[in-house]
Each structure stands twice: as structure tokens, then as C-alpha cells.
Amino acid sequence: MENNQLNEGLENSSPKSLYDKITGSMLLKIFVIFFLTIILLIPMALIGDLISERKQRETQVSTEIARKWGLEQVVSTPVIAVPYDAVHETIKPTTDGKQTTERIVVKEWAFLLPENSAITAEVQPEPLKRGIFQAIVYNAKVTVKGNFKPFDLTKLDVPATDLKWNEAKMVFGIQDTKGLSANPNVQWNGQGFPMDKYFQELDLFTNNLTTNLNLTGNEDLNKPFQITMDLKGSKSLNFLPLAKQTTIHASGNWANPSFNGNFLPEDREVNETFRANWSIPDFNRKLAQQWTGEPVALYNFLGVDLASEDVQMTDFPEPKVVGSAESSDKLTSNDYDMVQINFLPNVNNYQKATRVTKYGALVIALTFISLIFMEIIKKQRVHLIQYVLIGFAMVLFYALLLAISEHIGFNLAYLLAAVATILLIATFVRAITKDGKSAWIFGAILALFYTFIFVLLQLRDYSLIVGTVGLFIILAVLMRLSTKINWYQFEK
Structure with a gap:
């Protein structure tokens, strides 16, 4: 015990x-x-x-779907380009120690933007599934119409007699031609014109569609135009306003659109469908109304969600100078200079x-x-x-x-x-x-x-x-x- x-x-x-x-x-x-x-x-x-x-x-699958259906689309207002021969002189040394002047003839262009432009887009977005993942794709009926005014020859550094009016072209750009369901319907002064995507001399947009106008002189530019197309794309629809005054009207059957870019709608209505309107003057445009020089891409499009906090201005490449004069109003544009309509999924899991x-x-x-x-x-x-x-x-x-x-x-x-x-x-x-x-x-x-x-x-x-x-x-x-x-x- x-x-x-x-x-x-x-x-x-x-x-x-x-x-x-x-x-x-x-x-x-x-x-x-x-x-x-x-x-x-x-x-x-x-x-x-x-x-x-x-x-x-999910992003990889969405990209694969978009690549086959149609990528994010950028619709721009058209540009008129009139060619001329520019003579560039260079001084080169000779074998006997002297100098000689060599003249080189280069084909350059005079570019003109529209006086006004009205863009209408009727968009029908829908989810397209592959397995458990999906991408938001859309069909859009897009109409771009407006009119040009003649060149201001007093401000153009090329004589009117040097311009080859009969070779004048109207250039229109979209981001992905695979999204075209049919050839765009192009009218100039009420007359239909075919568009050519194989003309490589004018590389103004990611994909260029050109048409020959066969002008006789500067006054022939004072005409209306209209471009109608059925366009397929995915994720977002973007507009590049280039006219002196651009109006945009977009509508569709999507309850969750996101309006981004430098321009927010003047008025909008969003419920089960959406409707939005923009009115954009040329004060917000980087380009001049007219310029001369060799063709340079007018924009760099990265296809980023501008509402994302991860997007920085440093993500975009340095803007290039457009035209012969290096001025702040002759620089390439980017995603921020566009009107962006993002079609967000209803639920982002x-x-x-x-x-x-x-x-x-x-x-x-x-x-x-x-x-x-x-x-x-x-x-x-x-x-x-x-x-x-x-x-x-x-x-x-x-x-x-x-x-x-x-x-x-x-x-x-x-x-x-x-x-x-x-x-x-x-x-x-x-x-x-x-x-x-x-x-x-x-x-x-x-x-x-x-x-x-x-x-x-x-x-x-x-x-x-x-x-x-x-x-x-x-x-x-x-x-x-x-x-x-x-x-x-x-x-x-």
C-alpha cells in the first residue's frame, strides 16, 4: 500500500x-x-x-476557340490614300574625292481622314463551349458610313498636279479577316466597289481591305461612303475613331458588357440587352486630318482588358511617327485610343x-x-x-x-x-x-x-x-x- x-x-x-x-x-x-x-x-x-x-x-481553350471563330475585332473608319512620286536627294562621295548628288524616286502617299463617320454595330454574343470551358463569341452586323472633304492643298506639302488621282484608294481595316462571313459591301457615292485584301503597299491596319476609287481630281473626294459587313469575333469589339467627328451606336443581347478605352458612352442602357452611344471629336485623336509620307501602321492592338488592374502603359510598344513631320498629333494609336466593348462572362468562377x-x-x-x-x-x-x-x-x-x-x-x-x-x-x-x-x-x-x-x-x-x-x-x-x-x- x-x-x-x-x-x-x-x-x-x-x-x-x-x-x-x-x-x-x-x-x-x-x-x-x-x-x-x-x-x-x-x-x-x-x-x-x-x-x-x-x-x-481556360484562357488557352478560349484562345483556341477564338482563333477558329474570330479574334477580338478592331473596326476603323476608312482612310483615303493618293500616291505620288517623291524625289529624295542624297549626297555620296565619288572615287576622285568629290561629291555627287543621287536622286531616288520613292512612291509616297497623301492620306486623308473622313470629315465625319457614323458606326452602327448590332452584336449577338453567345458562349461557345469546349468541354467544361467556354469562350464568349459574337456575330455582329457593322455599318460604317460618312463622308470625306477634299484635301486642304494649302497645307499639303505636295503639289496637286503630282498626285496620281486615278490610283487613289480607300483603305479600311479590321483585326481578323477570318471573322468576315462574306465580302464587305462597299459603296462610294452610292456606287458599289469591290475590296482587295492582297494590296500590300498600304499597311495601315492589321488587315487591310482596299478599293480603287479612280478619282479625277481633289473635288471628287467630296463624296459619301458606306461599308457594311457581317463580322465574327470573340471577347471584345473595338472601334478606332479616325474621323473629325465620329459617332458610334452599339447594341446587343448581352447583360454583362464592359465599356472601356479612353471614351465612355454618352448614354447607355444595360439590362438583359445593352445599348450605348458615343460621340467623339478629333481633339481626342492622335492623327492629323491629312498627312504625307510612307505608310505606317496607324495602331498597335494588344487585345488586353483595359479594365484589368494588371494592364500598364509600359505594356504597349513605343508609338511610331506617322507622316513626314514628327509632331505629337501624328503618332500610332493603341488599345487606350479605342472604344472597347468587352463581353464578360456572366460568372467568372x-x-x-x-x-x-x-x-x-x-x-x-x-x-x-x-x-x-x-x-x-x-x-x-x-x-x-x-x-x-x-x-x-x-x-x-x-x-x-x-x-x-x-x-x-x-x-x-x-x-x-x-x-x-x-x-x-x-x-x-x-x-x-x-x-x-x-x-x-x-x-x-x-x-x-x-x-x-x-x-x-x-x-x-x-x-x-x-x-x-x-x-x-x-x-x-x-x-x-x-x-x-x-x-x-x-x-x-
């Missing part, structure tokens, strides 16, 4: 191991759980990489999944804090291994959300993933504590956290204020609960 009591006393007085101190001391346990939360950021980062990988795969993962550390931390409070208040110990398992279950929620959202959409996937995770953790807590009431209370707390995050996702403009107020309320509740706990007992 005495020996047994002596053995028990020795066991009780024996020093505890480091593991026993960590698992037995609540304060040490809190610090360990804090570091566990930080460690769980590693698999959260891997989930973020997985989302980026799937988003990249990967964008929302990325936003959800940004709240991952917060949800994990709040869950662990709630579990610690439950452990202290209920006086029911939860092992560190069980904290680890609960943490991994919460990380797995994001992988589950990503996988399901690719098939049934984000909102329903969020509901299913959240319910599955809550049930898994709640039943696990019930098995640990042997207390159904505690488990369901903890499950309700988790449901509150996931609902809070889902609401923040829906409130783009008000997410900061709602999120801050929500965290303030959570902190107030935790502070209130902490006053009911004798924290000094853990020092004994």
Missing part, C-alpha cells in the same frame, strides 16, 4: 516532457495553433497556384475563387479561435492533431469549391462545398466532445463565417465597409466572451 502511494507520488512529481507541456499548457497551445495557422498558408498558396493553372487552361482564397487565413484563424474558446468554456480538451485535421478540412474547402464550380457554377458550388465542410467539421467536433449541442453551435459559427465571406464576394463596392464592420462585431463578441474566462488559471 505504502509502495503504491510512493510510486504514484514519484509519477506525479516526475518532470513533464516538452510535448506534455505543450499539450497541457493552454497558453503554449494557443501559440502553437497560431503557428499552425501560418503553416496552413502554404497549402492555401498551393490552392492559389491551382486556381491560376486552371484559369490559364476563377476570379471569385481567387477572391475567396484571400479570405482563407481569416476564416481559418477565426475557426481556431472559436474552437479554443469552446475548449476553454466547455472544459473539453481538443488535441493538436485534431486542430491540424480541422485546418486541412478548411483548406480542402477551397479545392472542393474550385473543382465543383467548373461544372455547376460558383454560387451553387460554394453552397455545396460549405455545407460539406461544415458537416464534416461539426460531426468531427461532436465525436471529440461527445456533445451534440456544442457541435451544432460550432457548425452554426462556421456557417456564419462562410455566409459572411459569401456576402463580401457579392458586395464589390461595399465589401470593405461591410467586412470591416463584420470583423469589428466578431472582435466585440470575442472580447465579451473573454471576460467570462479566468485567464490567470492557466498560469498555475
